[in-house]
Amino acid sequence: MDYAINQAGNTTVSALLDAVGASAEGLKAVWLSYPTAAFVPAAQFADELEVAEGTECLRTYGEGDCMADALYKVIGELRMATECTCTFGHEGGYQLHTIMGDACTKKGKPSDIALMRDLAPVMEKQAICGEGRAIGRVTIQALDLFAAEIEPHFAKRQCPTGGCEAFKTYHVLVSKCTGCGKCLKACDDGAILGKPKFVHVINQKKCTQCNQCLEACPEGAIVRAGAKKPKTPPKPIPVRRK
Ligand code: SF4
Ligand code: SF4
Structure with a gap:
């Protein structure tokens, strides 16, 4: 579920959830939109983080939501938000979005994980636009935080949460x-x-x-x-x- 926020500076996800009247119960993670551009797992809801000026959306994920699908949608949104055509931002973003789209529709391949892990850090450093760098950064973050949910889409063509429509x-x-x-x-x-x-x-x-x-x-x-x-x-x- 998406909530509009307009709070920048140091805070916690718990405080942000309180401010929009949402409960943390049953949530496994949230997404803070660009320019913060970060997934935050439930275990870190009480930790202080810096919300960048202009961050307008907090998205919540419950147990039935799939974080592979979440990453696919976030990459798509970041791509849509930039008109940058640099190789790493534009082409890299296209590659990562395609790979995650395949994973969420039963077409993932085991080798795709390594490809993403190679490409995302380069994007994070080399993309010219902020959105392109964010795609690289959040891809690495999601692969690390939600490996148990994301990797089976590639390794076994399975969606552990059952959240992906195709599964x-x-x-x-x-x-x-x-x-x-x-x-x-x-x-x-x-x-x-x-x-x-x-x-x-x-x-x-x-x-x-x-x-x-x-x-x-x-x-x-x-x-x-x-x-x-x-x-x-x-x-x-x-x-x-x-
Ligand atoms: S009609 Fe129902 S059972 Fe048959 S293919 Fe469509 S969804 Fe599956
Ligand atoms: S036979 Fe099919 S359409 Fe008829 S009640 Fe059962 S599930 Fe529904």
């Missing part, structure tokens, strides 16, 4: 399904198994996340899930709903 899965809730078959008809990918009066089941390997079944189900029986998946049967079973 979300679709499930039919046994408690709600009436076995009407509307989802099965709506699925063009043959990803749904079922027959009348049986709880339908979604084959995750075939599902392309098109959302058609979710829109077609009149019972609200289909849900999208992140890291926490509902318990569903491996194959269709007789409906339980009366």
Whole structure:
């Protein structure tokens, strides 16, 4: 969630959260926008930091948010904020944004982490614009602070928090399904198994996340899930709903 702030100088994230009326409970990190341009993990909320003049946004991240997706969006915003076309700021920013975009859409490669770790420090030093240098700096910071969340996107094509849209899965809730078959008809990918009066089941390997079944189900029986998946049967079973 984004909060507008207009406080510069030495302060703490806890004080900033208080000032905007937000609770720190359940937060794992915040982002302070450019020119501060920094992620701050929950463990450092009470530590003093310097907020640069002109920093207008504090963004909060809860447990279900993915920090790989957070980094992807932050790099994108920093790129949009500058018209600089220098090699390290513009091209470097493009490379890092593309790499993180791939990671968040199941296309990450293990070698990309090393590439980012090579490129980001050079950007931090060589980019001409402040935004370009910030992209390098926050990339290094995020890779260090949130390695356990970010690296599996590259090493295993997994999103540990389930926060990335591309990693979300679709499930039919046994408690709600009436076995009407509307989802099965709506699925063009043959990803749904079922027959009348049986709880339908979604084959995750075939599902392309098109959302058609979710829109077609009149019972609200289909849900999208992140890291926490509902318990569903491996194959269709007789409906339980009366
Ligand atoms: S999201 Fe699309 S592909 Fe996946 S099960 Fe539903 S209709 Fe089929
Ligand atoms: S999931 Fe919804 S649309 Fe599909 S069979 Fe069950 S009730 Fe019908």
